Amino acid sequence: xxxxxxxxxxxxxxxxxxxxxxxxxxxxxxxxxxxxxxxxxxxxxxxxxxxxxxxxxxxxxxxxxxxxxxxxxxxxxxxxxxxxxxxxxxxxxxxxxxxxxxxxxxxxxxxxxxxxxxxxxxxxxxxxxxxxxxxxxxxxxxxxxxxxxxxxxxxxxxxxxxxxxxxxxxxxxxxxxxxxxxxxxxxxxxxxxxxxxxxxxxxxxxxxxxxxxxxxxxxxxxxxxxxxxxxxxxxxxxxxxxxxxxxxxxxxxxxxxxxxxxxxxxxxxxxxxxxxxxxxxxxxxxxxxxxxxxxxxxxxxxxxxxxxxxxxxxxxxxxxxxxxxxxxxxxxxxxxxxxxxxxxxxxxxxxxxxxxx
Amino acid sequence: xxxxxxxxxxxxxxxxxxxxxxxxxxxxxxxxxxxxxxxxxxxxxxxxxxxxxxxxxxxxxxxxxxxxxxxxxxxxxxxxxxxxxxxxxxxxxxxxxxxxxxxxxxxxxxxxxxxxxxxxxxxxxxxxxxxxxxxxxxxxxxxxxxxxxxxxxxxxxxxxxxxxxxxxxxxxxxxxxxxxxxxxxxxxxxxxxxxxxxxxxxxxxxxxxxxxxxxxxxxxxxxxxxxxxxxxxxxxxxxxxxxxxxxxxxxxxxxxxxxxxxxxxxxxxxxxxxxxxxxxxxxxxxxxxxxxxxxxx
Numbered sequence: 269x270x271x272x273x274x275x276x277x278x279x280x281x282x283x284x285x286x287x288x289x290x291x292x293x294x295x296x297x298x299x300x301x302x303x304x305x306x307x308x309x310x311x312x313x314x315x316x317x318x319x320x321x322x323x324x325x326x327x328x329x330x331x332x333x334x335x336x337x338x339x340x341x342x343x344x345x346x347x348x349x350x351x352x353x354x355x356x357x358x359x360x361x362x363x364x365x366x367x368x369x370x371x372x373x374x375x376x377x378x379x380x381x382x383x384x385x386x387x388x389x390x391x392x393x394x395x396x397x398x399x400x401x402x403x404x405x406x407x408x409x410x411x412x413x414x415x416x417x418x419x420x421x422x423x424x425x426x427x428x429x430x431x432x433x434x435x436x437x438x439x440x441x442x443x444x445x446x447x448x449x450x451x452x453x454x455x456x457x458x459x460x461x462x463x464x465x466x467x468x469x470x471x472x473x474x475x476x477x478x479x480x481x482x483x484x485x486x487x488x489x490x491x492x493x494x495x496x497x498x499x500x501x502x503x504x505x506x507x508x509x510x511x512x513x514x515x516x517x518x519x520x521x522x523x524x525x526x527x528x529x530x531x532x533x534x535x536x537x538x539x540x541x542x543x544x545x546x547x548x549x550x551x552x553x554x555x556x557x558x559x560x561x562x563x564x565x566x567x568x569x570x571x572x573x574x575x576x577x578x579x580x581x582x583x584x585x586x587x588x589x590x591x592x593x594x595x596x597x598x599x600x601x602x603x604x605x606x607x608x609x610x611x612x613x614x615x616x617x618x619x620x621x622x623x624x625x
Numbered sequence: 626x627x628x629x630x631x632x633x634x635x636x637x638x639x640x641x642x643x644x645x646x647x648x649x650x651x652x653x654x655x656x657x658x659x660x661x662x663x664x665x666x667x668x669x670x671x672x673x674x675x676x677x678x679x680x681x682x683x684x685x686x687x688x689x690x691x692x693x694x695x696x697x698x699x700x701x702x703x704x705x706x707x708x709x710x711x712x713x714x715x716x717x718x719x720x721x722x723x724x725x726x727x728x729x730x731x732x733x734x735x736x737x738x739x740x741x742x743x744x745x746x747x748x749x750x751x752x753x754x755x756x757x758x759x760x761x762x763x764x765x766x767x768x769x770x771x772x773x774x775x776x777x778x779x780x781x782x783x784x785x786x787x788x789x790x791x792x793x794x795x796x797x798x799x800x801x802x803x804x805x806x807x808x809x810x811x812x813x814x815x816x817x818x819x820x821x822x823x824x825x826x827x828x829x830x831x832x833x834x835x836x837x838x839x840x841x842x843x844x845x846x847x848x849x850x851x852x853x854x855x856x857x858x859x860x861x862x863x864x865x866x867x868x869x870x871x872x873x874x875x876x877x878x879x880x881x882x883x884x885x886x887x888x889x890x891x892x893x894x895x896x897x898x899x900x901x902x903x904x905x906x907x908x909x910x911x912x913x914x915x916x917x918x919x920x921x922x
Contacts, residue, residue, distance in 0.1 A: 345720050347727075392903065396910045398719050399662055399860070403852050404906045407899040410849075414896045482920065531727055538724055586739035593732030600725050601713050 288467040308452060311445050319444045321556060326451035327512040329552040330458045332536040334505025340542035342498035343478030344393055345402040348409035349533045352503045354416060354525030356382045356510030358423045361431035361520055371434045371515055379507035386503020387496050394492040409527055416522035428521035431514040447516055454512060458505065463545050474498055535596045541606025550607040558595060559588040634878040640768050642874020643775040647830050648847055649854040649866035650782060651823040657799045657861045658819040661711060661722050665730040666827060667848015672733060673699050673828025674835035674844055675741050681749060696825055703824030704817045738842055745841035771833040778826055779867060795819060853898035857905055859915020873898050
């Protein structure tokens with residue numbers, strides 16, 4: 269079946285190999301490769317504003333994928349993802365500043381450090397689940413935020429920490445143009461890792477824990493081990509995303525990692541689709557673009573009297589926040605399976621067009 | 626040891642703790658009857674306080690009238706919220722339910738900041754005297770009033786659930802929805818009413834705290850402080866909510882005392898409840914009075 273470029277209209281898979289393939293057909297695989305090449309051309313075609321947006325999307329998308337592995341695939345709820353994201357940013361800056369390990373290496377190391385912290389706060393998950401776990405991770409968010417403000421040796425306290433730019437074989441990456449490729453590299457690698465994780469035994473164990481944890485336990489899956497592992501992997505992703513964020517901005521301050529960011533991460537995976545790697549990316553794009561669209565929408569409406577009044581222009585930050593809340597609510601009510609599900613429907617529609625039923 | 630300060634702080638803790646207890650009670654009310662975890666409880670306080678402020682200051686109504694209008698507004702607000710947003714969520718997985726209330730919480734927080742501004746506003750003076758002398762200590766009148774109001778609300782809750790018809794219907798629904806429905810109780814009404822009562826009482830708590838501390842978006846922090854209280858008391862126990870609230874209030878002020886006298890960390894009092902929360906979740910997840918989930922395969 270390997271040579272087929274069309275998808276059969278049904279499930280005719282006969283081996284596990286076929287069942288766990290990432291790309292159903294060679295056409296999709298080629299399209300994905302072409303898509304990455306097309307994205308790689310963005311800095312040559314579009315201006316700096318879009319390059320900056322892409323970089324934002326890439327580090328948020330990496331962290332959001334981690335959250336989706338935890339929430340969407342393993343079914344554990346975390347309200348403290350932003351704290352782990354922040355921990356990664358501080359950890360990478362700290363490793364690089366104190367030991368002199370090159371930044372490119374300190375980013376995954378920061379990820380590992382964050383994974384250890386994530387496992388520590390995931391420990392209650394061995395005993396509790398659902399709502400109780402959500403509240404425990406909420407506490408983790410506040411405790412870590414307090415830690416950022418207090419631990420001056422690690423984070424620089426209220427002054428924040430300076431993060432050096434990424435250095436690839438003696439070439440310093442200072443501008444958006446070259447950072448774009450670093451972030452694209454990390455994005456592709458982390459997403460490939462994430463997709464492949466779901467094809468392994470561990471990935472299937474996560475899904476089993478989510479779907480029915482008692483059955484999973486009876487089938488021989490060690491619940492504590494897999495819950496902790498999920499927390500560790502999720503925090504690893506958050507740490508890597510956070511480290512990229514820190515080295516991109518060049519400065520990490522303790523204020524940026526509030527509960528609102530945690531909620532935004534959750535919003536990304538809910539809007540994108542829980543339990544979907546592709547959906548995570550879509551949701552992140554949505555969440556990053558939403559405030560930008562709101563802003564340009566308001567400035568486009570400013571020809572009208574009511575929209576150019578100070579109430580609207582001064583309240584723009586609040587309007588953006590309201591839009592985030594509203595997007596989450598509307599998606600949960602009208603499209604609980606997220607953009608990934610919508611995308612499937614659109615594809616199914618066009619596949620059978622004009623004879624769809 | 627500075628005993629006078631400690632005593633003063635403990636008294637503060639008791640008063641603040643009863644307020645936490647009241648808010649926690651509202652939270653438990655919603656959880657018990659509709660199985661929804663309300664992360665927007667703090668925003669109810671915020672909205673109640675701001676609406677009352679708008680009635681009193683911008684429309685300059687007398688206090689009792691503004692207060693009454695606020696209560697009516699909060700009641701309608703709770704019912705509409707339940708009907709429009711929460712009703713479609715019945716039967717959805719827990720993550721969706723949590724996220725909807727979180728979405729509501731950031732929406733209303735941003736909305737109140739947009740409409741009323743981000744600065745702290747104060748109510749017009751309601752009481753003649755600012756503070757009274759009790760057992761050799763100066764206590765603000767507003768504090769005493771808040772304590773009395775909290776006790777009144779608790780007594781009201783007790784009467785409501787023990788004797789009123791609607792309260793009995795709500796208890797029946799919390800016990801078993803299907804049985805309640807088959808006995809002719811409108812579960813829809815019960816759901817709507819539990820949100821209405823919760824919003825109303827939270828609104829009162831918001832006004833009371835607003836009188837003491839002024840109205841600002843900081844009020845919604847109470848909605849977060851409620852979590853340690855309800856987890857300590859047990860998620861589905863109203864008595865537990867009150868006890869948990871009082872304990873968290875006392876704990877906060879004890880932490881402030883220890884911090885101020887010995888440690889000088891600066892903000893131990895705001896973070897201590899969360900350490901306690903994690904410890905409770907690790908050793909006794911169902912709290913002091915909560916019912917333990919028993920799962921059958």
